Amino acid sequence: MNRTAFACTLIGLATVSAAETFPVTAxxxxxxxxxxxVISRTSVVDPTTITALTQISATCATPCLSPxxxxxxxxxxxxxxxxxxxxSQVETGDGLLVDARxxxxxxxxxxxxxxxxxxxxxxxxxxYRNEIIMALGAEQFEGIFDxxxxxxxxxxxxxxxxxxxxxLISDLLGAGYPxxxxxxxxxxxxxxxxLGLTTAEPPx
Amino acid sequence: MIRTTVALFAFxxxxxxxxxxxxxxxxxxxxxxxLGAPVDIEVTRAFAPDIDALVRATEATxxxxxxxxxxTAIVQAPRRVDVARPDTDDTRLSDMTNNVLAELxxxxxxxxxxxxxxxxxxxxxxxxxxEAATGQHSVLDERDSFEAIVIAAxxxxxxxxxxxxxxxxxxxxxxxxxxxxxxxxxxxxxxVMLTNIVTQAQMAxxxxxxxxxxxxxxxxxxxxxxxxxxxxxxxxxRFYTVQSGDSLGAISIKFFGVITHYExxxxxxxxxxxxxxxxxxxxxLVIPQx
Numbered sequence: 001m002n003r004t005a006f007a008c009t010l011i012g013l014a015t016v017s018a019a020e021t022f023p024v025t026a027x028x029x030x031x032x033x034x035x036x037x038v039i040s041r042t043s044v045v046d047p048t049t050i051t052a053l054t055q056i057s058a059t060c061a062t063p064c065l066s067p068x069x070x071x072x073x074x075x076x077x078x079x080x081x082x083x084x085x086x087x088s089q090v091e092t093g094d095g096l097l098v099d100a101r102x103x104x105x106x107x108x109x110x111x112x113x114x115x116x117x118x119x120x121x122x123x124x125x126x127x128y129r130n131e132i133i134m135a136l137g138a139e140q141f142e143g144i145f146d147x148x149x150x151x152x153x154x155x156x157x158x159x160x161x162x163x164x165x166x167x168l169i170s171d172l173l174g175a176g177y178p179x180x181x182x183x184x185x186x187x188x189x190x191x192x193x194x195l196g197l198t199t200a201e202p203p204x
Numbered sequence: 205m206i207r208t209t210v211a212l213f214a215f216x217x218x219x220x221x222x223x224x225x226x227x228x229x230x231x232x233x234x235x236x237x238x239l240g241a242p243v244d245i246e247v248t249r250a251f252a253p254d255i256d257a258l259v260r261a262t263e264a265t266x267x268x269x270x271x272x273x274x275x276t277a278i279v280q281a282p283r284r285v286d287v288a289r290p291d292t293d294d295t296r297l298s299d300m301t302n303n304v305l306a307e308l309x310x311x312x313x314x315x316x317x318x319x320x321x322x323x324x325x326x327x328x329x330x331x332x333x334x335e336a337a338t339g340q341h342s343v344l345d346e347r348d349s350f351e352a353i354v355i356a357a358x359x360x361x362x363x364x365x366x367x368x369x370x371x372x373x374x375x376x377x378x379x380x381x382x383x384x385x386x387x388x389x390x391x392x393x394x395x396v397m398l399t400n401i402v403t404q405a406q407m408a409x410x411x412x413x414x415x416x417x418x419x420x421x422x423x424x425x426x427x428x429x430x431x432x433x434x435x436x437x438x439x440x441x442r443f444y445t446v447q448s449g450d451s452l453g454a455i456s457i458k459f460f461g462v463i464t465h466y467e468x469x470x471x472x473x474x475x476x477x478x479x480x481x482x483x484x485x486x487x488x489l490v491i492p493q494x
Contacts, residue, residue, distance in 0.1 A: 032337070033336060033337070045258075045259050047255045047256070047258075047259055050255055050258060050259070051252070051255055054252065054253055054255075055252075063249070090337075093338055093339065096334065096337060096338065103326075103329070113337070115330075115334055115336075115337045116329075116330065116333050117330050117333075117334075118326065121323075121327065121330060125292070125293070125294065126293075126323055126327070127293050127320070127323065127378075127380040128324060128327035128344070131327060131331065131342065131344055132327060132330055132331070132334075134342060135330075135331050135334045135335070135340070135342040136334065137340070151338070161249075194258060203333070203336065
């Protein structure tokens with residue numbers, strides 16, 4: 001009995017010590033809302049989070065796999081590009097990492113410093129769409145937008161098996177948002193989490 | 205000499221045996237047969253992936269790489285939106301009417317949260333998120349909702365004509381109206397709105413829902429009845445050509461007595477109508493049998 005307990009403790013200790021964190025890149029450190037955020041990688045991934053994220057993707061209508069390029073002239077990014085974006089444009093306030101999921105899906109975790117703009121809220125049907133676009137830096141004059149000072153956006157969603165980010169990007173482009181100010185992180189929350197990269201709790 | 209020949213022969217025999225039986229080829233996997241015919245491999249998605257395998261694969265990898273630079277692009281021309289019609293939102297007319305009655309103090313009517321209120325709430329959440337990230341303060345206009353405008357007009361005891369003028373002015377100033385109130389000439393159908401307030405008030409007071417009216421092409425302009433022959437019986441198909449000033453709510457009242465059947469009409473004419481407020485003069489709509 002004692003021996004079993006000892007063995008269990010050893011296994012537990014081994015698991016904990018195996019869960020190291022690795023620094024990602026030298027610039028994976030940035031300041032957001034006055035807090036220093038470090039993006040690192042852990043070697044042990046929590047299977048329950050991945051299960052939850054996979055179930056979100058399963059709610060999308062078939063086949064629902066995102067294309068590599070969602071729109072003309074909108075760049076598709078990988079994790080390192082996202083991290084570089086966070087430590088450069090998001091830190092200086094010129095860029096915004098946009099989470100296109102619904103607020104209830106964000107409870108499984110968010111990419112640090114990401115801001116929630118659910119996919120459907122920028123559709124032309126939403127009467128408050130203009131307010132959201134103006135909050136992104138667009139100026140409005142007699143119903144016409146001036147996008148010259150808008151923020152650069154990197155949009156992601158639950159993962160490559162959902163098309164929330166795609167919907168948001170096409171609605172933004174439809175409103176006149178310049179495509180060179182939008183990029184698409186295709187991996188989304190699913191790949192980010194699977195790689196063991198730092199996640200945060202959604203702000204209350 | 206004979207020894208050499210026998211040795212060569214034996215070597216050739218072993219070589220042939222190796223080629224034919226391939227004793228060391230265990231690890232090789234056949235993806236296509238030797239004649240080159242392709243093997244069908246079906247790529248499918250499992251509903252729940254093998255999480256353990258995913259976790260193992262993750263643990264096997266180690267980090268290090270250099271960051272890439274995003275390419276730049278050319279600006280695309282913005283798409284134009286049709287502005288001739290009032291703005292609409294997803295608020296159902298029945299929900300809005302319900303809230304109007306509740307606000308006016310009808311017994312037994314509880315207010316409900318309309319889609320418009322939900323949208324407003326979610327927008328203010330989004331703006332708060334963006335503001336927290338950028339420090340840029342943005343204001344969500346405290347503009348009157350369509351509901352509030354109707355309540356104020358009814359409280360003030362305005363006539364039908366002045367209510368019509370008030371709601372159309374509000375719609376022209378960008379107040380979103382329920383979709384089924386938008387008429388074929390881009391106005392707000394006040395008479396449907398008022399009729400529905402009366403109907404819902406009567407129903408809240410315990411009256412029965414209005415009966416489905418008897419309509420015939422003789423007294424309804426734009427209506428047509430065609431006999432469509434089917435295998436077993438003849439079916440009467442009804443059509444209605446949209447007249448000036450019609451809204452989908454008005455057509456629903458015309459044929460079914462209440463606004464709620466607009467959904468069936470819209471569903472039956474999806475090929476023609478992109479959304480319930482995109483109704484145009486001269487469109488020939490199928491009126492479904494309920």
